[in-house]
Amino acid sequence: MFKSTTILSVRRDDEVAIGGDGQVTLNDAIVKHGSNKVQKIEKIEDKKVKYQILVGFAGAAADAISLFEKLEGKLDEYRGDLRRAAVELAKDWRSDRILRRLDAMLAAADAKNSFLISGNGDLIAPDDDILALGSGGTMALAAARALLKHTELSASEIVKEAMDITSDICIYTNKHITVEKLKI
Numbered sequence: 001m002f003k004s005t006t007i008l009s010v011r012r013d014d015e016v017a018i019g020g021d022g023q024v025t026l027n028d029a030i031v032k033h034g035s036n037k038v039q040k041i042e043k044i045e046d047k048k049v050k051y052q053i054l055v056g057f058a059g060a061a062a063d064a065i066s067l068f069e070k071l072e073g074k075l076d077e078y079r080g081d082l083r084r085a086a087v088e089l090a091k092d093w094r095s096d097r098i099l100r101r102l103d104a105m106l107a108a109a110d111a112k113n114s115f116l117i118s119g120n121g122d123l124i125a126p127d128d129d130i131l132a133l134g135s136g137g138t139m140a141l142a143a144a145r146a147l148l149k150h151t152e153l154s155a156s157e158i159v160k161e162a163m164d165i166t167s168d169i170c171i172y173t174n175k176h177i178t179v180e181k182l183k184i
Contacts, residue, residue: 005037006136006166006173007056009107009114010144011129012155014184016109018054019159021136021167022176024061033176037064040180041072043080051080052110054180058134059104067093067104071117082110086117094121107131111184136170156181 004025009018020037023030037057043050053075057064070092074085086108093102106117109131116124116131124131130148132141143162147153153161156179163177 004060004135004172005058006134006140006163006170007037007058007105007107007132008137008140008144008159008162008166009054009056009109009131010148010155010158010162011109011114011184012148012153012158015155015181016054016111016114016184017154017156017159017179017181018056018107018109019156019163019177019179020056020058020134021163021173022178023172023174025172030174033174035061035176036178038178038180039068040182041075043075051075051082052182053080053082054109054182056107056133057104058137060102063102064104064106067102067106067117071106071108080110082108082113082115086113086115086123090117090121090123093117093119105133107133109182111182135172136166139169140166140173 007020022034024032024035041053078084143165147158167173167175
């Protein structure tokens, strides 16, 4: 389990959102409060949006950035098809000797799909449209499930509230929360 961050993705109605906290820890010390571990990948050609993908990462920052860049390359190669890009990234990640040593996990979502991608070759699509990873992942997952079931909040509002709840419990998660969303 990564003791470095919390990433949460929620899909509801016409919106998908991914959020992450900003805390960076090194051993037992907080070294940064405002890191951004969530990004939107957007490909625009001829003033038309070809695809939009949300990505959040947990783990070693340099490793996560390398994987983020590899996912971007796969998305370009497969013309924005997140399912195909995620499968190919997971295969490469598992089989490549250098990639296999990278210590990170990714959550990725587009208008139709959400995936957790790991270096073990895992490619997991959630049953309930919620993905959570990192040190506070189980706490964020529980909070998001409760909010999804008992409120009418939008996906991005659920992510923000669940991350806020998690930051009150998990010592590796802070309240500097970044949320990216897509209308679907």
